[in-house]
Amino acid sequence: TQLLEQSPQFLSIQEGENLTVYCNSSSVFSSLQWYRQEPGEGPVLLVTVVTGGEVKKLKRLTFQFGDARKDSSLHITAAQPGDTGLYLCAGASGSSGSRLTFGEGTQLTVNP
């Protein structure tokens, strides 16, 4: 059974601070997605990383895929209250390379 562990589980910071969320596994994934989920809604795709060592930037968000494609990180610079939400990482695997294994999520709260 493949597992993705996210840390920290909860993070509460002040507006303007930087933060990093980690997603780790002992398994190799063909690609990894980061999602954001609001209460009672479906996950919304933020980014997909495919190549080991890949770095992608989305405004103040920086995503990195580990060289061995087993781990990933999400770094937010100068966090804003609008960044508050549940951040999920999900690794793709399976016979057709498409089944997603989700982490538990990191609940981020950015206080004004």
Place this chain on the structure above:
Amino acid sequence: EPEVTQTPSHQVTQMGQEVILRCVPISNHLYFYWYRQILGQKVEFLVSFYNNEISEKSEIFDDQFSVERPDGSNFTLKIRSTKLEDSAMYFCASRQDRGRITEAFFGQGTRLTVV
């Protein structure tokens, strides 16, 4: 922007009843999925569907579950005889065929409550 749509948004059913959850995937997508999320827990894979057949299923997806693509647009999940533990958010997702790029787009979900 194209999106995955799910109906109903909420469904309350009595234990033992059959329910059908409906999804309209993004129109040019070829892979379709159902996931579920029990309250306070992680999102779990149920089943993937490609070329009119199940391509992969999890241990959760037992004989009580079935999926169907009855026409060119809808994708359904049927639970034959619901149990209390089937209460969860059910998410439909779809993706294009882009090789290793497996980004899936999720619907808003159906909240199923079994009483």
